Amino acid sequence: MDFDLPEDIAQHRDKVREFALKEFTPEIAREHDMEEKYPDALRKLAFDQGIVDFTNPWKTLVAIEELCRVDPGLGISVTVPYFGAETIMLFGSDLLKEKYLAKVNAGKAMMGLAVTEPGGGSDVAGIKTEAKKVDDRYIINGSKMFITNGSIADFFVMLVRTSKPDNKRHHGLSIFVVDSKSKGFSANKLKGKLGVRATDTAELVLNNVEVPADNMIGEEGKGFYYIMTFFNISRIFVA
């Protein structure tokens, strides 16, 4: 069996390696680590030079490896603006793909995935943030914790409880696209991480945040399954 990378991906790996060695200087890495500052200029540069291409999983994988080989904080930062995108790609409506995903793919927006809460992260079915339907929208209340891109993303794919669980705790959960500019939404950047300090991590607070019903991804009540599908895909990137 041939374990070599396809030729175009091997070329991309070399290009990314060259980029990382040139742009991720020890000074820049140290500055963003010490000041816990997101490297937005590097994100734009990497996007403009075709170093990150969120529409191509192969290229994204080799980019993550090569960039993080030089500096994990900077490497994760420039490759994470699409985090959670697969949920919209696989289960979202055309409207959501056009309104949100297209902007991320074009490097014009950043997103995040908000599952973990102050009460816990491993126990996904135990989340407490609630969305209640009122006419053609949902009202969300609750909070999320340790969310990557939390204080800088334009929107989040968020797991919330839309109905009480029946005999199974993971039933009654749904996922929505939540705009970070919504009234009642706030983010508190967290500082003092032990590593990857250039990445942005925040707590999100939702106080009667209104979300159009159209922003629900897929079907109501299937959120747990969508998130597990996403975790199965993203495990490779995260690893």
Ligand SMILES: Cc1cc2nc3c(=O)[nH]c(=O)nc-3n(C[C@H](O)[C@H](O)[C@H](O)COP(=O)(O)OP(=O)(O)OC[C@H]3O[C@@H](n4cnc5c(N)ncnc54)[C@H](O)[C@@H]3O)c2cc1C
């Ligand atoms: C840098 C960073 C970025 C992150 N980015 C995101 C993000 O973008 N989006 C997001 O939603 N979350 C994010 N997280 C949160 C991350 O997913 C959670 O930290 C993780 O799921 C664990 O949840 P927790 O921290 O609440 O720990 P807990 O779930 O409370 O677990 C605490 C400890 O108990 C152990 N434990 C838990 N359950 C069991 C069990 N059943 N049996 C035995 N041991 C158990 C765990 O292994 C752990 O050691 C991020 C975290 C970090 C540190």
